[in-house]
Amino acid sequence: MSMELPNSAILVLGSLAAEGPMTPKTIIEKVGLAPRTISFALRTLVRERVIRKTPNLADMRQPIYHINMDRVKELQLRFDSGLISQISSSFRPSGHSFTH
Secondary structure, eight states: OOOOOOHHHHHHHHHHHHHOSBOHHHHHHHHOOOHHHHHHHHHHHHHTTSEEEEOOTTOTTSOEEEEOHHHHHHHHHHSSSOHHHHHHHHOOOOSOOOOO
16 A cells, blocks of 8 residues: 655645644645645545544634644554655745735
8 A cells, every 4th residue: 555645745744743733724824835735735634544633622613633643653664765754854844824
């Protein structure tokens, strides 16, 4: 079984690894990609069970996304290169934020 993540998913995962759990709005601000791109990345990561989505009791419109470290460790053991290495080498923080 092989898993390939789009660059946007790797950026989102790297941001979650660096900053901790976040809402989609915060991820958009940190990563600097379009909301639609972030939504695609989040759906991909949730589908692969690399992150998990939990309700945000402060604002039910904005769920909170967390890294599923058990799944990341499982994937790291399964693949030669390791997901953690892929995240570290591909993550480049953006100085741009997406605002209008």
